[in-house]
Amino acid sequence: MIHKLTGTRTILRISGVLAVVAIMATLSGCGLFQKMLTSMNIHPELAERGEKFPGSYKCGHCHIDIYKEWEGSTHSKSYTSDKFRIATNNYEYGFCIRCHAPKTIFTLLEKETVDNIDVPVTQAKNSEIAARDYNLKDGVDCQGCHLTVDCEFSGPHEGISPHPLKKDEEFYKSSELCGTCHVDTFEEYLTYVGNGNDETCQDCHMPAVRRKLIQDEPWQKLHKKKEGKKHTFSRLSAIEKNKDFVRLKFTEINNNNDQIAGNVEIINTKVNHSIPTGKYGYREVLLLINLKDNLGKIIKSKQESMFVELNTQIKPGEKKIYSFVFDLDDKSGELKELEAVLFRSNFNRTDKTLFAKVELQLGL
Numbered sequence: 415m416i417h418k419l420t421g422t423r424t425i426l427r428i429s430g431v432l433a434v435v436a437i438m439a440t441l442s443g444c445g446l447f448q449k450m451l452t453s454m455n456i457h458p459e460l461a462e463r464g465e466k467f468p469g470s471y472k473c474g475h476c477h478i479d480i481y482k483e484w485e486g487s488t489h490s491k492s493y494t495s496d497k498f499r500i501a502t503n504n505y506e507y508g509f510c511i512r513c514h515a516p517k518t519i520f521t522l523l524e525k526e527t528v529d530n531i532d533v534p535v536t537q538a539k540n541s542e543i544a545a546r547d548y549n550l551k552d553g554v555d556c557q558g559c560h561l562t563v564d565c566e567f568s569g570p571h572e573g574i575s576p577h578p579l580k581k582d583e584e585f586y587k588s589s590e591l592c593g594t595c596h597v598d599t600f601e602e603y604l605t606y607v608g609n610g611n612d613e614t615c616q617d618c619h620m621p622a623v624r625r626k627l628i629q630d631e632p633w634q635k636l637h638k639k640k641e642g643k644k645h646t647f648s649r650l651s652a653i654e655k656n657k658d659f660v661r662l663k664f665t666e667i668n669n670n671n672d673q674i675a676g677n678v679e680i681i682n683t684k685v686n687h688s689i690p691t692g693k694y695g696y697r698e699v700l701l702l703i704n705l706k707d708n709l710g711k712i713i714k715s716k717q718e719s720m721f722v723e724l725n726t727q728i729k730p731g732e733k734k735i736y737s738f739v740f741d742l743d744d745k746s747g748e749l750k751e752l753e754a755v756l757f758r759s760n761f762n763r764t765d766k767t768l769f770a771k772v773e774l775q776l777g778l
């Protein structure tokens with residue numbers, strides 16, 4: 415990218431600087447070498463606040479893989495999505511914008527009106543984030559999680575980059591980062607960690623990957639692969655990683671010729687927040703208990719819904735028991751099957767993400 419943007423002059427400048435830096439480096443060690451390279455500031459506009467920031471697509475010129483992942487995530491659509499637009503009555507409620515199109519999670523709300531430059535040094539807590547008024551369509555953008563108050567990009571690694579960079583491993587690997595916006599989910603999480611499972615939000619929602627941080631030619635050749643995370647921010651990768659995160663079991667089955675009764679047990683074995691979780695939007699998890707005939711056709715069915723709002727969610731480590739009774743019309747006692755299915759759904763039932771499923775043959 416660098417060559418395209420600034421041409422041969424930059425390359426000459428780089429070679430010049432490299433020569434000087436090489437001498438300095440042999441004299442004074444690696445730290446200074448890095449400092450000089452990063453302070454070349456070939457792309458100062460990238461770490462610019464406000465309207466001068468060209469937008470996340472610019473980060474995608476070099477961080478190609480990460481950009482694509484982010485683009486496919488709901489974070490990139492958190493402002494433009496129909497659901498958000500409608501829920502805010504066409505963006506009328508300013509209060510909502512701060513998490514859906516934040517300046518950065520390091521910028522506190524209070525100081526926003528005082529001065530754009532004079533911002534406090536501590537990161538924002540509990541959603542007190544200043545909202546953007548530019549590049550809104552990018553939603554939760556790259557700067558949103560990476561731009562510090564000192565106009566540097568922070569992340570978990572050290573690196574040599576054309577923009578200012580600062581290592582902050584602890585924060586980027588902690589759930590606290592996600593908790594600045596996912597306030598309720600983070601609260602659930604805090605009540606649970608220490609109880610055996612101390613995986614972070616990133617561990618489950620950003621799959622681990624070893625790769626280079628940039629992919630643009632020829633510059634990527636200068637860089638080594640690093641341990642990083644995919645920017646998918648999705649429930650699907652978390653489900654994939656924790657295959658039996660929720661366990662379903664039939665218990666106390668009582669099968670006579672008139673009736674089949676019993677319980678379905680649901681245990682949240684691994685997820686250290688509630689299932690479902692979240693404060694906004696429509697989040698329903700459904701349990702279907704089906705009685706099937708010997709051809710696999712559903713004869714009878716029972717349905718239970720779980721919502722955070724109704725306090726029927728499955729908390730971390732919790733076991734829930736749902737009883738069912740099916741009165742039988744066909745009393746022939748032929749082979750039948752019970753089936754329990756747990757899935758996440760949306761308001762018009764177009765989404766049916768499978769969480770778990772169990773079957774039980776009913777012999778006589």
Ligand code: HEC
Binds near residue numbers: 559
């Ligand atoms: C700046 C605020 C902010 C931060 C920080 C943030 N998120 Fe989000 N996140 C959102 C918003 C807003 C949405 C809703 C997007 C939508 O559906 O329109 C969301 C959605 C999600 C979803 C998808 C939920 C769904 O319904 O599909 C997951 C998973 C998620 N975030 C995980 C994370 C993780 C993991 C982190 C930390 C690495 C994180 N988020 C950090 C604001 C944030």
Ligand code: HEC
Binds near residue numbers: 461
């Ligand atoms: C011209 C290419 C280029 C562009 C454009 C670019 N970066 Fe980078 N970035 C780099 C290079 C090179 C590194 C260091 C890679 C290495 O050392 O492995 C880097 C490193 C980073 C890191 C380091 C994370 C860590 O591991 O600590 C972050 C965060 C980052 N960039 C964010 C951004 C953001 C946000 C944007 C857009 C505003 C952006 N970058 C645009 C080239 C670029």
Ligand code: HEC
Binds near residue numbers: 600613659697
């Ligand atoms: C041990 C793995 C694990 C950890 C740790 C974890 N999650 Fe999850 N998360 C999941 C699984 C599995 C799901 C899918 C089940 C569900 O929707 O509840 C999920 C669902 C979600 C959803 C809902 C997505 C949707 O589509 O409704 C959000 C939002 C979310 N997680 C955010 C977070 C945040 C924020 C943290 C850290 C505070 C976190 N998660 C920690 C495994 C995890």
Ligand code: HEC
Binds near residue numbers: 474485620641
């Ligand atoms: C919701 C918050 C969030 C958003 C939005 C986000 N990142 Fe990150 N980013 C993280 C976290 C957390 C890590 C640390 C992952 C880890 O532990 O390696 C990270 C790591 C990185 C790294 C270092 C490589 C790695 O995987 O550790 C780069 C480079 C980076 N991000 C660039 C970007 C770019 C470019 C965008 C926009 C396309 C972006 N990020 C959007 C949270 C975010």
Ligand code: HEC
Binds near residue numbers: 510
């Ligand atoms: C504290 C940060 C924060 C604030 C403030 C906020 N949201 Fe959100 N919003 C989120 C997060 C995080 C999600 C992802 C799921 C969840 O946790 O509910 C989300 C998800 C949503 C969704 C679901 C999108 C989908 O695709 O399912 C809608 C709709 C929504 N928010 C509307 C609003 C409205 C309206 C307001 C203002 C009243 C608002 N939000 C204020 C953080 C926030």
